[in-house]
Amino acid sequence: MTINSVLQTGLSRYLTPEQLEKLASVTVGIAGCGGLGSNCAFMLARSGVRNFVIVDYDVVDSSNLNRQFFFEDQIGMAKVEVCKTNLLRIDSTLNITIHNGQITPTTAPQYFADSDIIIEALDSIDGKKMMAEQYLSDARLFVSASGMAGWGEPYMQKRQIRDDAVLVGDFTTDIADHPPMAPKVLMAAAMQADVVLTHIFGK
Numbered sequence: 001m002t003i004n005s006v007l008q009t010g011l012s013r014y015l016t017p018e019q020l021e022k023l024a025s026v027t028v029g030i031a032g033c034g035g036l037g038s039n040c041a042f043m044l045a046r047s048g049v050r051n052f053v054i055v056d057y058d059v060v061d062s063s064n065l066n067r068q069f070f071f072e073d074q075i076g077m078a079k080v081e082v083c084k085t086n087l088l089r090i091d092s093t094l095n096i097t098i099h100n101g102q103i104t105p106t107t108a109p110q111y112f113a114d115s116d117i118i119i120e121a122l123d124s125i126d127g128k129k130m131m132a133e134q135y136l137s138d139a140r141l142f143v144s145a146s147g148m149a150g151w152g153e154p155y156m157q158k159r160q161i162r163d164d165a166v167l168v169g170d171f172t173t174d175i176a177d178h179p180p181m182a183p184k185v186l187m188a189a190a191m192q193a194d195v196v197l198t199h200i201f202g203k
Contacts, residue, residue: 007091011048022200023048029115030054031103031131033079035180036145037121038069039189040196041083045090047197052087055099055111056080067182103127108134117199119192120144123175136165141199147171148188150178156187158195166195 011020028049030037033056041052056079060070074082080098087094099111103122108131112118118140120131128144135142147169148156154170161167168191170184 005091005093007046008048008093015048019201020048024050026116026200027051027053027114028196029112029118030121031108031112031119032056032121032123032127033083034058034064034121034123035067035185036148036189036192037119038079038083038086039067039186040119040121040192041087042069042090043190043193044196045087045094047193049196049200050091050093051095053097053099053112053115054080054083055101055103056083057100057102067180067185103131105130105134115140117141117143117196119196121189121192136161139164141165141196143168143192143195145169145188145192147173148184149173149175149180151181151183156184156191158191164199168192168195 008020028044030041030052033054037054041054058079060074060077060079060082062075064070065072069086070082078100080100084096084098087096101107103111118135120128122128122131132144142165144167146167150173154172156168156170159167169188
């Protein structure tokens, strides 16, 4: 693989050309660009994933800054737009497709048609359920999350639902009862990213 960015040059200190090629060969689709999606995207980008499809319809709010990969001067802007901007600051050669729109049973297959891996990073229970119904029977890796609010116990876990479907989180807490704080939200995002890397590289 030809090294064509500063990040790739740095990663070549830790990863083999074959590993870098594996990372460059997949497209990761991310449904939702909030605490889970934005942070999972930046971790995967820093790890060498080069192709992304990111979907969200929301804008950055001041209440997002405590846990999402956005900044004060980006308040009011479309999350997918500024997430792309921020990711390109990590590596300006990334291939990022964004969709500023709602994810529904009709639009999801269109948005993620070319994705090899699909990450569910939505806020609502209904959205999570819809994505599970769409992709639990899909042959592609599907990584979802449930429970990441508050702090401390219950601790984060990983459940293998089937060979190509993984759920991470504490499986208990809800932001209706506990505040969404950076440590547990980023832990869940990091676990999702690690599942993706494990899938790409193999155990």
